[in-house]
Amino acid sequence: MKELALxxxxxxxxxxxxxxxxDAYFGYPITPQSEVLEYLTLQRPxxxxxxxxxxxxxxxxxxxxxxxxxxxxxxxxxSSSSPGISLMQEGISYIAGAELPCLIVNVVRGxxxxxxxxxxxxxYFQSTKGGGHGDYRxxxxxxxxxxxxxxxxxxxxxxxxxxxxxxxxLTDGLIGQMMEKVELPPQKARIEEFDQSWVITGKTPDRERxxxxxxxxxxxxxxxxxxxxxxxxxxMNEDVMFERIGCDDAEFLLVAYGSSARICQKVxxxxxGRGKKLGLLRPQTLFPFPTDEIARLSRxxxxxxxxxxxxxxxxxxxxxxxxxxxxxxxxxxLGGKIHSPxxxxxxxxxxxxxxx
Amino acid sequence: xxxxxxIAGFGGQGVLSMGKILAYSxxxxxxxxxxxxxxxxxxxxxxxxxxxxxxxxxxSSPVLQSYDTAILLNQxxxxxxxxxxxxxxxxxxxxxxxxxxxxxxDIRIFQVxxxxxxxxxxxxxxxxxxxxxxxxxxxxxxxxxxxIKGLRKSLPERHHHLIPVNExxxxxxxxxxxAAKLHA
Numbered sequence: 001m002k003e004l005a006l007x008x009x010x011x012x013x014x015x016x017x018x019x020x021x022x023d024a025y026f027g028y029p030i031t032p033q034s035e036v037l038e039y040l041t042l043q044r045p046x047x048x049x050x051x052x053x054x055x056x057x058x059x060x061x062x063x064x065x066x067x068x069x070x071x072x073x074x075x076x077x078x079s080s081s082s083p084g085i086s087l088m089q090e091g092i093s094y095i096a097g098a099e100l101p102c103l104i105v106n107v108v109r110g111x112x113x114x115x116x117x118x119x120x121x122x123x124y125f126q127s128t129k130g131g132g133h134g135d136y137r138x139x140x141x142x143x144x145x146x147x148x149x150x151x152x153x154x155x156x157x158x159x160x161x162x163x164x165x166x167x168x169x170l171t172d173g174l175i176g177q178m179m180e181k182v183e184l185p186p187q188k189a190r191i192e193e194f195d196q197s198w199v200i201t202g203k204t205p206d207r208e209r210x211x212x213x214x215x216x217x218x219x220x221x222x223x224x225x226x227x228x229x230x231x232x233x234x235x236m237n238e239d240v241m242f243e244r245i246g247c248d249d250a251e252f253l254l255v256a257y258g259s260s261a262r263i264c265q266k267v268x269x270x271x272x273g274r275g276k277k278l279g280l281l282r283p284q285t286l287f288p289f290p291t292d293e294i295a296r297l298s299r300x301x302x303x304x305x306x307x308x309x310x311x312x313x314x315x316x317x318x319x320x321x322x323x324x325x326x327x328x329x330x331x332x333x334l335g336g337k338i339h340s341p342x343x344x345x346x347x348x349x350x351x352x353x354x355x356x
Numbered sequence: 357x358x359x360x361x362x363i364a365g366f367g368g369q370g371v372l373s374m375g376k377i378l379a380y381s382x383x384x385x386x387x388x389x390x391x392x393x394x395x396x397x398x399x400x401x402x403x404x405x406x407x408x409x410x411x412x413x414x415x416s417s418p419v420l421q422s423y424d425t426a427i428l429l430n431q432x433x434x435x436x437x438x439x440x441x442x443x444x445x446x447x448x449x450x451x452x453x454x455x456x457x458x459x460x461x462d463i464r465i466f467q468v469x470x471x472x473x474x475x476x477x478x479x480x481x482x483x484x485x486x487x488x489x490x491x492x493x494x495x496x497x498x499x500x501x502x503x504i505k506g507l508r509k510s511l512p513e514r515h516h517h518l519i520p521v522n523e524x525x526x527x528x529x530x531x532x533x534x535a536a537k538l539h540a
Contacts, residue, residue, distance in 0.1 A: 006380055006389070006510070032395060117395070178418050179376065179391035181383050265416035340421035 003184045009149040009175040010035035012182050013079065013105060016153040018045040021190040022103075023074035024052040026065035028084060031117045032173035033107035036079045049190050059084040063091030063104075070100035071212045073199035075157050075191070079105035082123055083114055085131075092166055093132030097214030099229075101160035103153065104138075105169045107176040110336030118336025119172035119259055124313035127170045128287045135226060137233045139167040140286040141241075142257040146180035148284070154185060159239060163232055164198070170286060172309070174259035174338065241284035242293055246272060250279025252352045253297055255318050256307040257283045259338070264307050266341035267348065278348065286314070294321035303352050305329045307344055309337075327351075357412050359497045360420055362437055364405035365429025370484030373510075374427075375406035377488065380506030381498040382410040392418040403432055410497055427491055429470075434458055448491055448533070457536070465536040466494050473528055482525035489529020500526065 007015065014036045017025060027037045037055060045051035056062035062078045069076035080088065085106045095102060106127065110120040127140045139159050141152045149171065156167040196202045203209050216222040246268050247253070256264040261282040271278035281297060283290050298304065303326050306315035312330035319328045331347040333339040361378070365371045375391050382389040392407045407423075409415045426437045428449040435456065441447050443462045451457070452471040468490035474483040492498055498506075503526060507519055 004383060006376070006383060006391070173395060174392070174419065177393060177395045179379060179389075180415070180418075181389055259419075263417040263419060265414075267417075269416055338419050340419060341417050342421050 003186075005182055005184055006179050007146060007182050008035055008177055008179050009143070009146045009171065010107065010177070011039045012146045012150040012184075013153055013169070014039035014043070016150040016185060017077060018043060018048055018051060019185045019187050020154045020157065021049055021075070021188045022051055022077055022153070022157070023190055024054070024065075024069045024076045025078065026054050026056050026062040026069070026076070027078050028056050028059050028062050028080065030059075030081045030084045032109060032119075032176050033079050033081045033105065035176070036105065036107075048187075051190065059087040060091065063088035063095075066102050066104075067091055067095050067098070067100065070095060070102040071098070071199065072201045073194055073196055075101075075103075077103035077105070077153075079107065081107045081117075082109045082111050082120075085123065085126070089126075089132035092138070093130075093134050093136060094214045095166050096132075096136035096138065096229075097134060098212050099164045100166070100212065101157070101164050102166050103156045103160060103169065104166060105171070108170065108172040110334070116336035117173060119174040119309060119338060120334075120336055121170075121172060121258060121260060121309040121332075122311070122313070122334070123170065124286065124308065124310060127168050128289070128317075136229060137165075137236075137287050139163065139165060139236060139239070139288075141167065141169050142284055142286050143169060143171055143175060144258050144261045144282060144284075146175065146178060146182045149175060150182050150184060162239075163236060165232065165236075170258065172259050174262075237288045239285065240288040240290050240293075242290040243282040243284060244293075245280040245282065246277075247279035247281060247297060249277055250297070250300065251277040251302055252279070252348070253301045253304045254278065254280045254307050254344075254348070255283070255294065255304060255314065256280060257286060257314065260307050260309055260332075263339060263341055263344060267344045270341060270345055271348065283314075289317050289321070291317070291321040294318055295323070298322040298325045301326060303327045303329070305331055305348060305351060307339070308332045309339070310334065357410075357497075358415075359410045359425065359495070360423050361408045361410075361425045361427065362405060362420075362423045362440070363408065363427040363429075364403070364433035364437055367402050367404045369404070369429050370481075371404045371429065372406050374484040374488050375408045376510050377503065377506050378408050378410070378498065380510045381502045384502040384505040384509070385498060387411060388413065388415050390415045390418040403430070405433065425491070425495060427487060429487065431455065446495055448487065448494065449536075450487065451536075464494075466490065466533050467536045468529055468533045470529060473532055474525065477525065477528065479521055479525065482522055485522045485525035486529035486532075489526035489531075490533035491529075492526070493530035493533050
């Protein structure tokens with residue numbers, strides 16, 4: 001039987017983590033994601049599955065605990081919000097360099113600096129272009145509902161282990177604080193048997209020791225390592241995910257992810273109600289980005305608008321995909337303010353007027 | 357069917373929990389629901405509001421600028437949300453402590469003396485259930501039966517003995533709700 005619950009997005013992440021058998025969570029409280037740590041602590045998952053929950057002394061400590069746990073082949077995760085994620089960037093770069101799997105959740109708040117606790121999508125660049133130092137990428141998942149918050153925990157770990165790469169769930173307070181109906185995954189035991197060929201525990205006399213490091217002083221080796229990483233990042237394209245809403249006959253296209261995509265769904269509904277052929281492409285992965293799909297759609301539509309809760313970040317990737325074939329615009333709210341469907345619709349009418 | 361509702365009042369009036377029970381009731385009748393609270397600085401300032409959407413289809417934007425129904429429980433909320441009710445929509449408010457009453461004539465406006473009634477029932481804490489009763493009487497988007505199921509689901513088991521009191525409060529709300537006379 002399906003198990004339905006009414007839950008906040010943050011709680012859904014926490015409950016899903018227990019149910020899919022995550023081994024460890026290390027975190028530090030910060031609004032608007034504190035419910036993840038609160039929920040995990042209240043649930044006493046150490047009794048349910050043996051999962052370790054630890055409130056670290058800081059975000060820097062938390063991400064380094066994830067680094068250590070991931071090195072043993074266990075499923076480790078953390079969550080934070082923008083300023084805390086900034087503190088973690090050194091650790092994330094090391095984990096990416098050392099090619100370890102883990103899950104990081106960023107419930108974004110308005111910035112820069114300490115900013116505001118209100119929803120924002122201003123961490124797109126940080127999430128998709130590296131964030132820390134060095135040529136590395138995270139797989140970035142962008143849930144747009146409480147259901148996807150729950151689902152992407154398991155998906156995130158599957159992808160993290162498939163590529164041995166950190167995965168980031170990029171969300172914000174709108175999805176994190178909102179309650180929706182969610183179908184929870186069945187309770188699974190934590191995985192006891194797993195591939196130990198690369199982990200730092202379990203060395204047996206018949207094999208060489210494994211080394212986990214992001215340090216490579218020999219430039220030739222580091223060069224080879226970087227080429228391998230880039231090859232891996234390119235190969236991630238096979239896991240690109242997106243949703244097409246009203247795209248089949250669309251004359252104009254919105255591109256939006258996460259909370260902004262929810263708002264844009266309503267914009268599409270209103271526009272369609274008025275007989276205007278507006279479509280929405282909703283990237284579910286921001287890296288890999290649905291470049292090919294946007295390129296395809298750009299041969300069909302007359303114009304594209306990227307709608308984000310930022311000054312215009314994803315719009316750069318949309319422009320790269322469109323490559324000048326049709327006009328690309330940006331519409332967005334900044335600093336924790338949320339655009340309403342009516343705001344977006346009037347921007348759409350403004351830009352695409354005549355056509356719409 | 358899609359019903360977009362804003363519930364607003366002071367923190368402590370049970371605004372968020374009323375919304376939660378409404379959302380649970382929607383789930384009980386197999387609807388899609390969303391519950392989006394104010395969680396930012398406004399929450400710390402003593403006022404609270406929540407947007408609840410009940411729908412037969414997938415819920416699109418959980419953030420809205422216009423509503424089918426506004427349930428408003430203090431003066432600030434009446435001032436802020438009266439103009440955001442869709443033409444033909446519904447407003448329910450508690451006239452207690454309201455000095456500037458709503459004046460629109462293109463929406464249906466109802467009053468429920470919920471604070472007074474809850475005090476008379478010697479159960480001020482069920483204030484929000486009196487209001488909920490008024491709402492589902494005027495606009496039966498959810499059945500009383502599903503509300504009770506929703507209550508059972510949203511209350512922890514140790515509070516289940518309070519369900520009859522809440523049910524009574526809902527029924528009182530259904531009885532005492534009345535159309536507001538416009539103070540023209």
